[in-house]
Each structure stands twice: as C-alpha cells, then as structure tokens.
Amino acid sequence: MSVQTSKPKRTRDPESKRAALHAAALRQFTEKGYEHVSIASIAKEAGIAVGTVYRFYENKLFLLRAMLESIEHDFVQQMQEDWARGGAYEDRLDAVCQGLFDIAKDRSAYLKLFTMTTDLVYEDGALPGDRIQDQIKQMYQEGMEQGAFRNGDLHMMSSMAHGLVEGAMMRWMRMGHKATDIASKDLAGVMKYGFLTPG
Amino acid sequence: MSVQTSKPKRTRDPESKRAALHAAALRQFTEKGYEHVSIASIAKEAGIAVGTVYRFYENKLFLLRAMLESIEHDFVQQMQEDWARGGAYEDRLDAVCQGLFDIAKDRSAYLKLFTMTTDLVYEDGALPGDRIQDQIKQMYQEGMEQGAFRNGDLHMMSSMAHGLVEGAMMRWMRMGHKATDIASKDLAGVMKYGFLTPG
Amino acid sequence: MSVQTSKPKRTRDPESKRAALHAAALRQFTEKGYEHVSIASIAKEAGIAVGTVYRFYENKLFLLRAMLESIEHDFVQQMQEDWARGGAYEDRLDAVCQGLFDIAKDRSAYLKLFTMTTDLVYEDGALPGDRIQDQIKQMYQEGMEQGAFRNGDLHMMSSMAHGLVEGAMMRWMRMGHKATDIASKDLAGVMKYGFLTPG
Amino acid sequence: MSVQTSKPKRTRDPESKRAALHAAALRQFTEKGYEHVSIASIAKEAGIAVGTVYRFYENKLFLLRAMLESIEHDFVQQMQEDWARGGAYEDRLDAVCQGLFDIAKDRSAYLKLFTMTTDLVYEDGALPGDRIQDQIKQMYQEGMEQGAFRNGDLHMMSSMAHGLVEGAMMRWMRMGHKATDIASKDLAGVMKYGFLTPG
DNA sequence: GATGAATGAGCGTTCATTCAT
C-alpha cells in the first residue's frame, strides 16, 4: 500500500567506511584519550558495526597506529621533498619548517593525537616521533658533513632539533592554529642560529 | 547486613608505606603505562592493602599527579636557584642546564614517567610540563628585557626552549643516563646559539 | 592495549534470557534483599554473562524498577478494569478487592518484592506504591462526588485505603497465600464499612 | 611560652556520645538509606571514633535495630497506656489514635526511618511493625470479645488496622507533619466505622 | 576506654574481542 524505498545506506564502499572510521576515531581519541574511547563508541559514530572495525584493523591498537603512522608519514615525506630541492642550507631550513607547518595545518587533528600519544606503539618497537627524528638525523648528518651544521653528537643534535620542532608546534596548537607562517619563521630562525654554522 | 572479617595487620610507619607505594607505582607506571597498571598490583608490590592506597591518595589519578608534581617541582626549584645566582647569562644557561640534568640523574625514573605522560592531569587544568615552561618563560622574559636573549614572541620562544630541553633529555635517557655532563653541555651550547644575542 | 579473549557462546532467544534474568533477580531480591544481591550472582543463576545483564538494563536499579513497575502496573490496570465495569459502589469495591488479590496470587513473588521495597526508585521521584495510591485516589474522588464515599480529605482517605489494602495483603502473604477469596472479602468488608456512606 | 588549654572535648560521658551517635545515624539513615551510610560517616558526624561505635553496638545492624526498637517501643507503650485508661471503645480509639500521632510528632525522624525499613531486622526474626501489630491484635481481641469490634479473623483484622494506621501516618508525613490533630481524627473516624460494631 | 589506620573481600560496571547469523 505504501511505497517502499530502501533506507539510505551511507558509507557503502569500504573506503568511505574507513574514512568514517578514521574520522570518528580521531575525534574521540583527541577528545577523550585513546584509553577512554571504546570501539563501540567509535563504530557508532562512524555508522558501522563493531565487528566491521575488526575487518579494517586487527585490534584497537592497530587503529591508533594507522592514524599515527599516517601523520608521521606525511611529515617525513614533506621534509624529504623540501630538503631534496637543494639550495642553501638556510633556505632548506626555511622550506622544511614551512612544510612541516603546512602539514600541521592540513592535519591538525592528527597532530593533536600525535602529541597526546607517547606510549610505545609501533610493531618494530619504535615510538611515535622516531621516524621524524630519523629524518631529521639524516638531514643533519648531510648538513654536518657539508660543514653547514654545527658539529656535535648526531643523535643528541637531532633529538634537540626534534624537540625544538615539537615545542614550536605545541605552542602553535595552543595558539589555536593561527599564524602558521609566523610560527614557521620563528622555528626556522632558532634552527638557524642554533644549528647552522655561522658564515 | 553482611558480616566482614579481616586478617593480618602489618604495621610500619606511614612514611615507609608511602615510600613503598611511590616506588611500586613508579616502577609499574613507567614499565606498563598508567592505564595498564592496577591499584591492586601496585598495592601488592608495595606490601600494603588496596584500601591503604586510598588513605594516601584520593584515587589513582591523584597518585599519578603526586609523582609528576614532585619531579616537576624539583625541576622548577632547581632552575630558580641556578638562575638566581646571577652572573652572565651565558653562565646562567650553563648552570641551569647542569642543574636540570642533575635532577634528571637523581630522579631518572620520575623523569621517565614524566615524559610518558601527556594527558591532562593537574587540578587547575595545567598539563605536565606547564610549570617548567612557565619558569623558562620567566627567565626568558628577564633575559629579553636585558637585551641578552633574542627578541621574539615570548610564548613561542619559551615553548621552543622547553622543547629543546625535552629533546636533550629524551636523548640522554635513551643513551642510558650516561654522560650527563656532556648532555648538559650540548644542551647549553645550542641554547646559547639559539637564544642568546651574540656579543 | 591488552588483548582479551572470550570463551563459549550460549545462544537462546532474548526473551527467554530476559525471563531467566527476571526469575533469578526476583528470587534473589526477595530472599536476600536488593542490596545484598550481586549482579554476578543473578547472572549466574540466570545462566547468562554479567555483561549481558547490562544489555537488558542500564544498571542494577533499572532492573529492580522494571520488576516493581511491572507488578504495580498490573495492579493499577486491574483496578481500572474492575472499577470501570460500573454498578453499585459496594459491588465495585468487591470487584476491585477481588481483582487485587487475583493479581497478588498470580504474581505473589513480585508482590513480596514490592512490599520489601520502600526506597525511592522511580525516575520521576515517585515511590513504589504511589501509582496504586493515585488510582485509589481517583476512584475515591469519583465515589465521593457521587455521595457514595465518606467525605474527608481525599489524600488522607485514599492513603488510608491504600494502607488497608497493604495490611490485608501483608497478612495474606504471611498466611502463605491461602484463602485468597476470604482475604478479599475481609478487605472489601472493612472497606465498605470504613469508606462507603451508609444506606 | 604560650598558655596551653586542653582542647574542648565534647561528648565526654558515654550517654552524650550515644545520643550524638543516634542523632547522626538517624539523620543519615533517613536521608540516604541504611545501606548507603557508612559507619565512618556516622562516627564523624557524631564526633567519635569509628571504633567507639562498636563499643555501643556490636555492628551496624544492631545500631539500626536499636533505633527501630526505640520508636516501636514508644508506640506500643503509648497504645497500652491509652487503651488501659478504659472507657467506651469509641473513646479509646480516639485516645489511641491521638497518642500514636503524639509519638509520631515527637519522634518524626524515627518514624521516617521506621517506614523506610522493611527488611528483616530483629533478632527473633520479627519485622519492624510486628510489635505494633501485636499490640493492635491484643486490643482487637479484647474488643471483639466484648462485642465492640466486628468479628473476623483476628490476624487479618489487626493487620488491616495496622495498615490503616500506617497509611494515615504516611500521608501525615507527606503533608509535612502538619495538622496532627486532624490526621488523628481522620484515622479514628475510619477506625470506628471500619472496625467497631454499630450501636 | 578510645582511637583511627589498616585490611581485603566484594561490589557495580566496562569493553575488547568473538562468532553465529
């Protein structure tokens, strides 16, 4: 007697489901913290069933990892690209800092999650941040070999450089993601004075 | 309406209990992470009853807070003392960095816990690290007013300085708490180049 | 970050589970009192897992409420039906008293629970028994307007009538649920003398 | 150097301590319900130590019992006195009802507790209210033997009479303990119609 | 006698994971 229309089923294809899953998990992880978010609650917000989450990720930790690796990968890739363009090391630092904040802006929620997460997470035992620091280390090594970067223990120098980046990003986040350009310049400035050899 | 019974009755002095509690909590928190440690397990290792934990701390979070505040307080106090001795800013930076690593060495397990904990914890809404950064901010401001520190947004500069310290300490911990003096010098070196005005 | 495992997997239809849950809860609540019954113990007797209880009821109190509301609802409905049949008020009282004891007999375990429970329970702040008393109040009001019931403060009269019913039922329960007809007649007798206008 | 005065120690003699204990227990039991009040909380309000509570009462249940027995005893004693004065049964009912509400008014907090408590409590297995009902039973029996009270099963009649009293008192309490005289008259009125033989 | 720190069984509730449908 009435016309039956199929209920609109959102998120039919797997990739849209995965996207919804990521969006929901990201929102809840950053708001409440990983441990205080349940799979059921994520699934509900994503509009999928609990069991379906386990089609995408082996368990809750793998879901977190996927998100952290995603942002960390973007940071590393961006640094590589910016660094690879070559030019004066001073300019490279400008470019790299700029690139980092571009990613930060694009993916600020992921960045938030990233800074909230310090427990051991990756399968190889690496901690979040290690990939970024490794990239910094490679660049520092190259720069040091060229005489452009100050000498010192490579690990310590790159760890401090990494800390400097984190400090700048923490501040930028607390400012409400405003003035990305200025933050980038500030970071690059201290980087140059602190790590480049004068002249 | 149910009748309950109890059994033995250890009695040591409260401070030795509190110390045992801290030691057990510290060990387990740093090893497994706050969320994965149960009060029962801490109490067991400390040789006290579960209920006794709650005589010392209102709840599990307060126990964590006490430990974090303790180390953070020590860092801040040490910085104040070293800074207050006066002298050239360059020398002050040396002293402060040295002092920080002295605390780090004395209390390396607490430091580990400190770096593992990023969730919001204090009652006033402050995050772990905020008190340290505030102290850095005060010192930076003074130095900037005296023309000894580079100009820039006070918040951003102190946040980056804070990051630099954290980076150095993370590296030092990964090195197995070795070469405290060298680490301190490395940190002070980058600090001077990065934040002090030349001349 | 902990991995959990589960074991067997019973599967019966939800309604048989709910019935088993009610039966177990009813038995234990009446035997030991609400506060002295644990969810674990109910679940065990009902042959379901602890967590499954929480699929049916939000928490322990909601489980109790469901049982109390169920019996209270039956009492009220029965009274409404019997009263609505009309006829002489004397006959209506007979019918209502008879109906109440019919319910009491059918659901004597629930009645027991009902009489054991006096703390505030319903979401709207009502106490168990309030719905029954409200129904009595409505009937009394109608009867008083028709000149069939003695005048007096409506609230007080219906509260006393309610007490009378409770008194009769308490006695009937203590007698072992025997002689339902006689108990009903006794109650109706006192009701008539006490509340109906003579002639 | 300073003058030492002994801290004012309140509640020195045992009876004032017991009184403070009763007052605190009464207040908390009626406000939160027996099960939701802790001995520690009562002791604190009473200004005594937890252990001291156990000097007065063997356990928490005995404390509750003492309070219930106290009010129940007063009710029973008052009824006996009023009934023993003799006179017409109609007048005796007036006197008894009046006496009951006098007690209720004097000890309304205890009455509240009394009506909140239905679990089995006394050592002999009696329930709260049983002593009152027994007294009613005795009076009813005497009245029935004298032909003044309606015939019927003694237990049932006295249980209903008891219920009537409870109903009236519940209403009176909900009214805020106002109009004690009127409540008493209302109760006596229904009592007479319902239980006395006419003429 | 009075104290209150200490005890630990016991509670209500959560939630990662599984698997029958």
Add this chain to the structure above:
DNA sequence: TATGAATGAACGCTCATTCAT
C-alpha cells in the same frame, strides 16, 4: 561481507570490622 549480542576478566573503589597503640 557485515552485524551486534554475548562474553567474562578486569578494573577502581568502598567500607564493615579489627586491633595495636
């Protein structure tokens, strides 16, 4: 493939009771 009901171990926390002081 997707679902979500079911599981039960595990948790943080409470509190009646005891007993050394």
